[in-house]
Amino acid sequence: MSFSRKPTFALRVLPLLVASLLAPALANAFAPFVVRDIQVNGIQRVDPGAVFASLPVKVGESFSEEQAADAIQRLYATGFFSDVQIDTGTNVLIVNVKERPTIASVSFNGMREFDAKNITNSLAQVGFGEGRVFDRSMLERAEFELKQQYLSKGKYGVEITPIITPLPRNRVGVSFDIFEGGLAKIKEIRIVGSEAFSQGDLLDQMELTTSGMMTWYTGTDKYSREKLEGDMERIRSYYLNRGFLEYSAEPPQVSISPDRKDIFITLTIHEGQPYTLNSVKLAGDLLGLEDKIQPLVQQKEGEVFSSDKTSGTVKAITDYLGGLGYAFANANPNPVLDRENHTADLTFYVDPGRRVYVRRIEVGGNVRTRDEVVRREMRQQEAAWYDSDAIKFSRDRVDRLGYFNEVDVNTKPVPGSPDQVDVNVAVQEKPTGLVNLGIGYGSTDKLMLSAGISQDNIFGSGNSLSLQVNTSKVNRAAVISHTNPFWTGDGISKTTSIYYRRTTPYQSNDGWGDYQNTAIGGGLNFGVPISEYDRVFMGVNFEHNKLSRLSPEYTPRAYQDYVNEYGEGTNTFIFNLGWSKDTRDSAIAPNKGSLTSLSADMGTVDLRYYMLRASHQHYIPLGRAYTLALNGAIDYGRSIGGKSFPVIKNVYAGGIGSVRGYEGASLGGRDTLTGDYLGGSRRMIANAQLYLPFPGASRDRTLRWFVFADAGKVDNTSGGCPMGRPDRVSEDPCGWKYAAGLGLSWESPLGPLQLSYGRALRAKEGDDKQAFQFQIGTAF
Template sequence: MKIITNRLRGLSFTAAASLLLTALPAWAVDPFTLRDIRVEGLQRVEPGTVFASLPFRIGEQYNDEKGSTAIRSLFGLGLFSDVRLQVNGDVLVVIVEERPTVADVSFSGIKEFDAEVLKKSLRDVGLAEGRPYDKALADRAEQELKRQYINRSMYAAQVATTVTPGERNRVNLNFSVIEGDVAKIKDIRIVGNQAFSEATLRNLFDLDTGGWLSWYTKSDRYSRAKLNADLENLRSHYLTRGYLEFRVDSTQVAISPDKQDMSVTINITEGNRFVVSSVALQGEYLGKEEEFKSLVSLKVGEAYNAEDVSRTVKAFTDYFGGFGYAFAQVEAAPEIDRVNNRVAFVLRAQPSRRVYVRRINVEGNNRTRDEVIRREFRQLESAWYDSDRIRLSRDRVDRLGFFTEVGIDTEPVPGTNDQVDLTVSVAEKPTGNLSIGAGYSQADKLSFLASIKQENVFGSGNYLGLDLNTSEFNRQFVLSTTNPYFTADGISRTFDLYYKTTRPYDAQGGDYEISTPGVGVRFGVPFTERDTVYFGVGAERVKVDEGDQLPEAYRGQGGTYLPATIGWARDERDSALVPSDGRLQRFNTEFGLGSDKRYVKLSYQFQQYVPLTRQYTLAFNTELGVGKGMGGEPFPVLRNFYGGGLGSVRGFEQGTLGPTSAVIGSTTGETVNIGGARNFVANLEFIAPFPGAGNDRTLRWFGFVDVGNVFGESQKVDFGEMRASVGVGLSWISPIGPLRFAYANPVRKFDGDRIQKFQFQIGTSF
């Protein structure tokens, strides 16, 4: 028997291979034909794994070069800490020693992280249950755990690894962590500012030295990414106010010896304030110089504004793109006069070549089907590149509400000079929504509202919703489903199935009940990119069980209702969840068809959001409604508008404004609210960051003024009868949905009004 190699325990693969090659002459054997190959030392690794790595087979010739290659291959698997080859006659014996396998990974002392989160981060560095173990891997794991804590400003975190051998050459790893306290920012200094106070500049930052809500915002925890974003805000502040040569010279971040306190110092040079003296165009503008001049945002005689420069360059590029020039180059070259603090701009343009879109690719949609995204595209494959259509396509995909991010990249096609590919990248978000509401009144007591909605069922883009009302006196079940692309042209179809019951508010003796089963279908027709018109028809059967305490107005309201609707909607808000700019309009007309109930009902809603600053928003909402009976019949009471409460005039109990009806058989003159055929509501809100929350838009407070009332069909809308309230509220985008609290104080009320000052709801606006 002859040993071909020495033991190479503890060496890396590269070192082992080098040692083998240098010692090869001492191990040389004469080439021979292999009669058999045996493997010894395996415990968990399959023999086939070893045989597959060998560069020779039984019946083939063996030599030293093949032996060296075999050792390199086996070490390269990363499964063995020792490999030897022995020759016994014409039999080769492969002797291996397996590296230990990780049997279990556990943590002790962790509070900041969930164990699964840390296990995932360790898998990224190669350490996981079932994988081979070595000391270098454990060291990398320790460093990764420390990095995770540093990302959360816990610089004092200490990690110790305990390795416990187990049976079958396995080891258990335990990472013992002493987390320590969070390092907090104690001081932020800006050095070199003269034009603006340090307090003004610090207000631009999301990072701060903490406040009473820092436990929620974590704004006093240092983050390099957040600091970079703050520096960009600082730079933008100066560059949009004329300081063309502003720069951040350096940033120093110091941590105290106990790793608990951090200090950030930012050194800046403001430079002089420059005024735009002139703007000139040079280059090729497709014979449309006047059209391009109208796109210039720079204003001669006003302070330099970097946003105006960027806006102008983008407008030029987009305008070129509208003609198919995807790679147009536009440069805004400044000519600086430092003596007079003036700057002249020369806009140089080169449209380059016109291109086609060869292919549109979609990536990142693990759940949503490709067709759901592609059908929103207005840029077509094999058509001229059109930046306006591409931008519109991106906006339409974003407005689906299925994604947190939507981006479109343009990539040249290799080997051509007139084709590009578009890659649509999306990041999906959960599209299910659970909304819960609650209220308390002397009439309804404690009532709950709930809805479960899925806006992207099975990734199809279809909507499915279930609404429940469990109030003791008003209950409803509504099931809705919408196919937004019932036709290829984008006509939507919605089915509604519902069952509603109403019982008397007086729980001491009333036992009447109004039940309303119904079904409806609606179609939405997109007339423009922002305007949709809705058509619908339905059928419902209203049954009035005339028991005790029945309001007189409800008598005779039973029968068959055949409502037909025509509506219009336009949504131009910048966000459906936390809007700060834009407008929303809705108009709806409902006709009562058939012989039982004939009527017309009109409603209009208008919302406007006005951004006062980056942090403050003024919001206005108004709703108008009017109903009219047809054929000499009065407007059906069961189609009335209701006022009061959330979504109307806060501070008054839900649905208690407007006309009342006497109760049949009442000896005390009791009345109940029945709503009215005419409705007016106006809301004004001032929205601001919550104190201590900095620029966090998920937590904001608002002050509001509400005005409104409901009137009967024969009544005039009398502004002297309007109810009004003022109050404050809290808006929080919580993990379970948008949550709004409101505390309202009625400032205009009348005898008999039912007051409810505190109200809240999840999943609502205004």
Template sequence: MKQHFRRFRARTLASVMALAFAASTWAVEPFTLGDIRVEGLQRVEPGTVFASLPFRVGEEYTDEKGTAAIRALFALGLFKDVRLEVAGNVLVVAVEERPTVANVDFVGAREFDKEALTKALREIGLAEGRPYDQALADRAEQELKRQYISRSLYGAEVVTTVTPIERNRVNLTFTVTEGETARIKDIRIVGNDAFSDATLLGLFEIDTGGFLSWYTKSDRYSRVKLNASLEALRSYYLQRGFLEFRIDSTQVAMSPDKQDITITVNVTEGDRFVVSGVTLEGNYLGKEDEFKSLVTIRPGEPYNADQVAATIKAMTDYFGNFGYAFAQVEARPEIDRASNRVQLSLVAEPSRRAYVRRINISGNVRTRDEVIRREFRQLESSWYDADRIRRSRDRVDRLGFFRDVNIETVEVPGAPDQVDLNVGVVEKPTGSLQLSAGFSSAEKLGLGFTVRQENAFGSGNYLSLDLNTSKYNRTLALTTIDPYFTQDGISRTLEAYYRRSRPYEDQGGNYSLATMGGAIRFGVPFSELDTVFFGAGVESTEIRPGTNIPAAYLAYAERFGYRSTALPLTLSWTRDDRDSALVPTSGRLQRLTGELAAAADARYWRGNYQVQQYFALGKQYTLAFNGELGWGQGLGDRPFPVFKNFYAGGLGSVRGFDQGTLGPRDVTGSSIGGPKKVVFNAELLTPFPGAGNDRTLRLYGFTDVGNVFGEDERPAFGDLRASAGVGLAWLSPLGPLRLAYAVPFKKEAGDRIQKIQFQIGTSF
């Protein structure tokens, strides 16, 4: 009430003053202006005043023009007082400027940093160097309170202190008493009989809190989260046959001390309906059988709104594949309340067929048009094809250059059979200079330096320089990728690298393997999901002797030399239809890689196949499988190079065993890996207790099976190692972190056990 009164008083006084000053000019007879003088200016330029006056020297002055002049000057917001005085044929404009804000400070603000609050006040017009008035200060107080309410700090109080200083300026200090965060004390659902409170409240993004609420903030009230939760509640009922379900009201009550919030949701469930049948009506272009195959609604099952929506969308999209951009499909239910059954009629109106006249691209300040256009499968002057447009949008989005990609279909005025596609993109920074550090139980401390540009000079080309170091592996690599080396979309990758490594097992030795080389690789897309890569390279590997070097390394070096040169040819295939690369819940990833070196010193072939499959078990749970097979063999009279061996054990392989220690050992007891590898993993991922449905923080249970075998060994089920355990997966600011506690339940004497393992940056 206090703030409203201040605004009313300020406006009233300004109006009264303006009318009073205007009244003083009414007694003046019209005359020709000989001169105009402005008095009282300190910071405002005289030109600003003259530009606002509705008259000039040599023009006639009247009472009406004087009133208009006063109003115009007050409207500038720069003056708190304006007077017009007449002396002969000279008009004197006397003004008193408003104070200017010299400094804005915040005391007691801990929830927000100063920059965030300063930006919020700047958006309402209060900032350093701008004119000050009390109404603006009142608005600033309300804006600051609004910011705190968004963080559930409903008891926050803001007091403004205005300190005048020299040269008609003021310092503003906002003293904030934040108070305690308001928490959700209780959520009640009234009117539910078919499902329990626990089941329905489990759908909500907000809750009454748990021991992880400090991280998830799920017990803080948010109108946006409440609306999302109510939609999830409505969807849950409509998926299970409650066709007439409705949310009658939602009350949010706050305790007098503004610390506790109670939410009450009143619902009416209605009856549960079963679908008795589905019929197609309208114009289906003579393709009724094809459209029927898109129907996911099953007679005899409860009515499911999601199935109805999915069917309508599939049909609308299918119409779009034939050029009908404006097709409409409507589901008309016929309800039989006596038997609680519903008959659905899907009525289609394809409207008219359309061509795509132009594809207009906007928002790409840095990225060249051609980089976006070459990803399009929908062409100009061709039939509108919804499937091609959808694939075009996905391909542009997968470039990784944009925060958002949106395609809007716009009718062409005067041409009912034509549309334009307006493609709007929001660019994001694609270059990075990163210094990073990581730690794992296997490789200890690792440091990294990366210079990367995914969209070099707006051309869509990739360029990177990576430098990584750890206790066991060090890498320096330069890579460049041209995704459109040819107009058909064949990519070209050039890389040069230097790697120094040794097996994970640390026995205090200082031997190492140093590999230096380069490669060229081409990628040929055979479909939207499948890409085949082939390439060639040259590399030189040096066995650097030292203490505790495995006997197998010495034996290979004595027979073939400490330095080996190879000319590997590579051929690989990748297919990826996962819904996410970081947190997948469905889909499959497959990789098949072959490497052949038939010339130079090292002669071998090596193949590796990996498949990952994800199944979504409802909204919260994911079942994941990973399988990997590796096989290598020497060519001619040469054995498989020991420095090309596979390794198993540890994170990303068979957890519970020390990293890289499974498989053959030489006479010194060192783990040397082998040319044959078998690994299988199964995981069940669940939300972390108290974290709600947060997919960035999850628990998982797992079972791992696998081993590595020597060149003369035959993989056998009885020789596989196995473990089981639980773990934590977290998308931390440093990268994906996985912590696992595993207990080997199938092991052999001499196996090195490590029950607790963790790593930042690992995948499966």
């Protein structure tokens, strides 16, 4: 900004100095006289009152040469005029002015990096825009501001040429011709003064990087002043977390190569020495709760000082007191340093403040959504003691509705009532209607097409209604569903649905069977919340199954046996009961937490069977960028009433989602006539997966590569394992299968992308292996 102030100051002050020196010459020499009248010539847009207000004399007062010079200085200082002359005649003061032109328009040619409207608003903030007086100094300032915008984006080769076009009625049009030039990229980052930690460890803390294989996607090699400031703060936190309480850093030095293509960053830091804690104490007003607060202190005596643990302690104490109604509690850490021995005494001074309760809860910003939809998610109650935990839960529950782009919950003291606060819930609604068309491809299902229409917040009631259809080589489905998440006031949800599904054989490499199973049904299901993370599900579905395209030569033997036992068409009521618990920190790219589910389905009437399911996913963070994911799943089905388990309810495994390295759905028995995959009534899956940051994209958790180990088996609970056609018998299709390999996962704009390269371990004769597997898009 100093560059813009210097020319502005010079161009504004210089005319005043010149006016002061030349004022006697500009005004004809005259003896002082009493002003009988004042005339102003040359005014077009400026209010005459602005001229009269700048004159140091009024009608009836005496006027001298010194006052004439003062008047010229004042009129120039207004910035409205490019020329000012003062004349006298017959006791009349004559002021002749020439107005500066006004800016009629501001335009940009060749600008692609920014939105013209945003840049126009930015220039208006520095005093340059349509309707403003045109001033060369302000033009230079606008040009400087525009160039700074480009420099912040790494466009160091930008060239800006202003073009001034005179227009009628003393106006001008201003056009900026812009050559944006190439993007300067970070060539080198040097850290000077680091002794305790390696350059690599410190560079890993930074978001900015030098150019690499994936920086075309992440953009982390593009210089940004804001990002560099954030990186400096991350390095500072890195040192403070390791006890370097006297860490400091000089302003970063940024230079650019002569061709303006490469940027060099030098960071100079002063580490100091790490400090160990002699003592950690609590002080202040502890409300007699020292035995409750003391366990919240994460920092311990004898440990190296850690800013994360200190901040965590402050948050834990204030959250605990907030849960007791002390909305404005403070816990201030104060380390006292012993520089000679590099030790410190840390004291947390606790000030709970006054206990308060909530007077009212106000909901704002909801135009379409009814108040009750938001209020029923609130765990903080009106006229109850303030509870920070309840307010946090409330905010998360409102956000999880998916109806709002932003959810902000804040408290405001009630004027005149020091023991009361109001809770304000401000939301910004987003469109909740969605029409989607999708295309995906999988190594098993091949081409997948999907389409749907849904309304998650229909009529602002919080209810959802959707229609979804998809089709692939093996499966085709259409589902219409309606969900009322608050069917009862205490949060029991109700979902009604009708569906159509059509399946054809999962064929092995040499399979040739043919059939078609069509299922049409509908269901009613309920969800009962039993905690913030737990939910119990129960319901019933009616389903009609119909097998077609059957023939003794081409229909798999297992399906012919099924028809002989159950018939081509069956009617079934399926009762279900389940429980789930979700503590993951993200549903897209989790880093910690778990997801556990248990469920049981029981079929009655024509198909009498039960299927028990259990699964558990657990995510363990290993440092800032690594995550270990563990998964286990068991499915167990049996028939009821002496008949065999219905083959149309079999489960499958193999490929992405179960045991990679094997053909999709290939685990389990093979039909003895056609060789098609049959799956089984029991499935066991175990996976271990280590997520690693993708080179150049360590900050993007939606793009990660991984190494994995899989194990699984599919067999029949009633015993027996069909091993395929007599001319191609599989040695052990129902045994345990193992695989290991590596892969890539990416939440791409087209949908979730999974790539894996797996090697089947201890494979048996007849196993269908598939090393490279991929899937993009999701079918249901």
